[in-house]
Amino acid sequence: MKNIIPFLIVVFMTSSTIAQTINVCKTCPISTLKGAINQAKDFDTIIVKKGSYKEHNILINKPLTIIGKGYPVIDGELKGEIITITANNVTVDGLFIINVGTSYTEDYAAVRVRRSKNFVIQNLVLEKLFFGIYIEKSRDGKIFHNKIIGDAVEEYNSGNGIQLWYSKNIEIEHNFVQHVRDGIYLEFSDFCTIKNNVSSLNVRYGLHFMFSNDDIYQDNTFDNNGAGVAVMFSKRIKMHNNIFKKNWGTASYGMLLKEINDAEIIGNSFEDNTIGINIEGSNRIIYKHNNFSNNGWAIKIKGACYTNTFTKNNFLYNSFDIAYNSKVNDNTFDKNYWSNYTGYDLDKDGTGDVPYRPVKLFSYIVNRTPETIILLRSMFIDIIDFSEKVSPVFTPDNLLDNEPQIKKMTW
Amino acid sequence: MLKILKYSFYDLMRSRWSYVYFAFYLLLGVVLLFLNNDLSKAVITLMNVIIVLVPLIGTIFGVMYYYNSKEFTELLLAQPLKRSSIFLGQYLGVALSLSMSLILGLGLPFVCYGLFESSAIWDFSLLLITGTFLTLIFTALAFNIAMSNENKIKGFGYAILLWLFLAVIYDGLFLMTLIMFEDYPLDKLSLIGTMLNPIDLSRTLILLKLDISALLGYTGAVFKQFFGTSFGLIVSFVTLIIWVVLPVLRIVYKSKKKDF
Numbered sequence: 057m058k059n060i061i062p063f064l065i066v067v068f069m070t071s072s073t074i075a076q077t078i079n080v081c082k083t084c085p086i087s088t089l090k091g092a093i094n095q096a097k098d099f100d101t102i103i104v105k106k107g108s109y110k111e112h113n114i115l116i117n118k119p120l121t122i123i124g125k126g127y128p129v130i131d132g133e134l135k136g137e138i139i140t141i142t143a144n145n146v147t148v149d150g151l152f153i154i155n156v157g158t159s160y161t162e163d164y165a166a167v168r169v170r171r172s173k174n175f176v177i178q179n180l181v182l183e184k185l186f187f188g189i190y191i192e193k194s195r196d197g198k199i200f201h202n203k204i205i206g207d208a209v210e211e212y213n214s215g216n217g218i219q220l221w222y223s224k225n226i227e228i229e230h231n232f233v234q235h236v237r238d239g240i241y242l243e244f245s246d247f248c249t250i251k252n253n254v255s256s257l258n259v260r261y262g263l264h265f266m267f268s269n270d271d272i273y274q275d276n277t278f279d280n281n282g283a284g285v286a287v288m289f290s291k292r293i294k295m296h297n298n299i300f301k302k303n304w305g306t307a308s309y310g311m312l313l314k315e316i317n318d319a320e321i322i323g324n325s326f327e328d329n330t331i332g333i334n335i336e337g338s339n340r341i342i343y344k345h346n347n348f349s350n351n352g353w354a355i356k357i358k359g360a361c362y363t364n365t366f367t368k369n370n371f372l373y374n375s376f377d378i379a380y381n382s383k384v385n386d387n388t389f390d391k392n393y394w395s396n397y398t399g400y401d402l403d404k405d406g407t408g409d410v411p412y413r414p415v416k417l418f419s420y421i422v423n424r425t426p427e428t429i430i431l432l433r434s435m436f437i438d439i440i441d442f443s444e445k446v447s448p449v450f451t452p453d454n455l456l457d458n459e460p461q462i463k464k465m466t467w
Numbered sequence: 468m469l470k471i472l473k474y475s476f477y478d479l480m481r482s483r484w485s486y487v488y489f490a491f492y493l494l495l496g497v498v499l500l501f502l503n504n505d506l507s508k509a510v511i512t513l514m515n516v517i518i519v520l521v522p523l524i525g526t527i528f529g530v531m532y533y534y535n536s537k538e539f540t541e542l543l544l545a546q547p548l549k550r551s552s553i554f555l556g557q558y559l560g561v562a563l564s565l566s567m568s569l570i571l572g573l574g575l576p577f578v579c580y581g582l583f584e585s586s587a588i589w590d591f592s593l594l595l596i597t598g599t600f601l602t603l604i605f606t607a608l609a610f611n612i613a614m615s616n617e618n619k620i621k622g623f624g625y626a627i628l629l630w631l632f633l634a635v636i637y638d639g640l641f642l643m644t645l646i647m648f649e650d651y652p653l654d655k656l657s658l659i660g661t662m663l664n665p666i667d668l669s670r671t672l673i674l675l676k677l678d679i680s681a682l683l684g685y686t687g688a689v690f691k692q693f694f695g696t697s698f699g700l701i702v703s704f705v706t707l708i709i710w711v712v713l714p715v716l717r718i719v720y721k722s723k724k725k726d727f
Contacts, residue, residue, distance in 0.1 A: 306691075352682070373508060373511070395508075421642070421646070424646070424649065425645055425646050425649040425653070427645055427649075427653040427654055427656075427657045427690075428642060428645050428646070428657075429682060430657045430658070430660075430661055430667075430671065430682075431638055431641065431642055431645075431667075432674055432682075433514070433515065433518075433670060433674065434638045434667070434670060435515075435518070435519055435634055435635050435638065436635050436636075436638035436639045436642065437638065437642075438515075439635070
């Protein structure tokens with residue numbers, strides 16, 4: 057006991073000498089964020105008081121904690137990048153950053169993290185931006201509870217909300233991204249977690265993976281984007297409990313999979329999309345417990361998709377359940393609920409006694425001649441669909457659900 | 468004309484067939500709601516039924532009524548009445564009583580089920596409007612057929628053929644044409660093809676509401692303008708009105724020329 061008190065005093069004194077607090081405000085001795093960073097020592101805390109600071113190219117090259125009180129505005133005046141972090145252990149919290157410069161040769165960002173570890177970027181509000189938060193060759197960071205609202209109209213002159221490039225172990229949680237090119241974009245980034253974000257009204261994709269492996273995204277909402285989520289050239293991605301809705305248009309998908317292997321798609325819901333999931337060249341993917349409701353096409357399978365399993369999903373009132381453009385089928389459809397199923401269940405075991413064929417002749421015709429979509433729900437189409445169901449000629453005859461469920465499933 | 472309309476209307480209201488027709492729709496509505504437990508799903512199923520059945524019943528009923536009331540018509544013709552008003556009155560009497568059975572028969576169960584609080588109300592009213600249009604169009608076509616054929620059997624034959632052609636065969640030919648010319652830009656052709664058939668036209672109108680997400684999947688500027696804006700809705704309604712007006716004009720024209 058006697059030893060502890062002096063020890064505590066020593067700890068208290070050393071810590072107070074190491075971690076100082078520097079205040080920044082318009083009337084303080086230090087009135088700019090740049091000045092405060094210059095004066096600060098490692099592990100200091102800088103508190104930015106309410107006000108407007110016209111600064112850009114702010115370089116944080118030592119481990120600092122920067123906290124905004126009452127959302128101070130950092131105005132870049134469209135001159136270029138605003139904050140660049142190059143040190144480890146940096147925290148940026150509670151700033152309102154606006155007016156990032158636009159350039160066609162450099163990707164200016166509101167906050168850029170370069171070759172750093174253990175950073176935390178939280179409670180930021182970004183507006184009028186080019187790129188929002190840009191993480192470059194960094195690892196073990198957290199991007200938490202930020203609000204990013206852009207004004208992107210065209211793809212070529214706009215940037216992404218949150219972009220990860222060659223980064224590892226990043227957690228992206230509770231962010232709100234709107235009106236940018238890609239809401240969240242991962243390129244060559246592995247082992248990242250993307251959770252509870254809302255990404256909507258973006259010009260291109262809500263979330264975009266490129267060459268990124270072993271990532272997980274769950275409980276996110278993707279609403280009204282050019283396309284909800286594009287997952288391309290990646291392996292072992294887990295996609296759980298996300299909501300994809302209202303992605304309407306000629307090239308709009310809830311989810312776009314291209315060259316994806318060994319992924320899991322579980323518990324998601326797809327509502328009111330032109331195409332729920334568009335699959336191309338993807339293998340060994342598990343689709344389970346998903347809800348597809350009121351989509352134009354629930355699932356559109358293009359070429360080269362093998363050994364995928366679709367089990368226990370609900371297909372509710374889609375114009376087309378599945379479109380399939382090849383005659384060979386190596387995918388399994390099992391124990392799903394199809395609202396278009398017309399069979400019966402005489403032994404009352406909850407499974408239909410007649411197999412269901414999810415691919416209709418009409419979806420084959422529409423694939424070939426897209427204009428025929430105008431004949432959707434015509435009586436003639438019902439008749440030819442029926443005859444195809446009885447004896448399949450154009451659609452793969454082993455593509456069927458042998459155990460269609462009688463009742464909609466809940467989990 | 469109004470007097471004759473009134474007479475025809477009350478006559479039909481008293482007839483057994485109107486009640487059967489009304490009861491059929493009532494039953495259909497109740498059963499659909501009972502089985503589906505979901506208003507919007509019921510509306511979709513109903514659409515399939517309406518598109519096929521309303522034209523059939525309109526045609527058969529129109530032809531039947533014309534032949535049945537022929538003696539009475541001849542009696543009326545002996546009176547100092549305008550010919551056009553006699554026939555138009557009869558036509559409207561049939562068409563309106565049929566529409567009323569449709570609207571009441573389907574409307575009642577849906578209203579009881581809580582239509583006014585649901586979001587399906589617009590889809591449902593669109594359904595009733597197209598149903599009414601189809602009744603007006605097909606009754607008028609039936610009157611045309613009946614007036615041109617003295618022979619009852621022939622008249623009925625033509626009426627059923629007309630229905631079969633517009634409901635099924637037309638779509639088959641349409642589909643064949645589209646597939647045959649698939650190398651050419653077809654979006655205009657397909658829209659015009661739809662306009663030329665009232666059943667297809669009403670189907671598209673309802674598709675606009677129910678399957679818009681699928682329809683937008685097709686890349687074509689004309690399609691996009693048609694389905695993506697209210698332009699499609701307006702054009703469809705105008706064409707439906709033309710579809711009513713043209714056969715009615717022919718009834719007027721034919722009634723003036725016809726010998727009895």
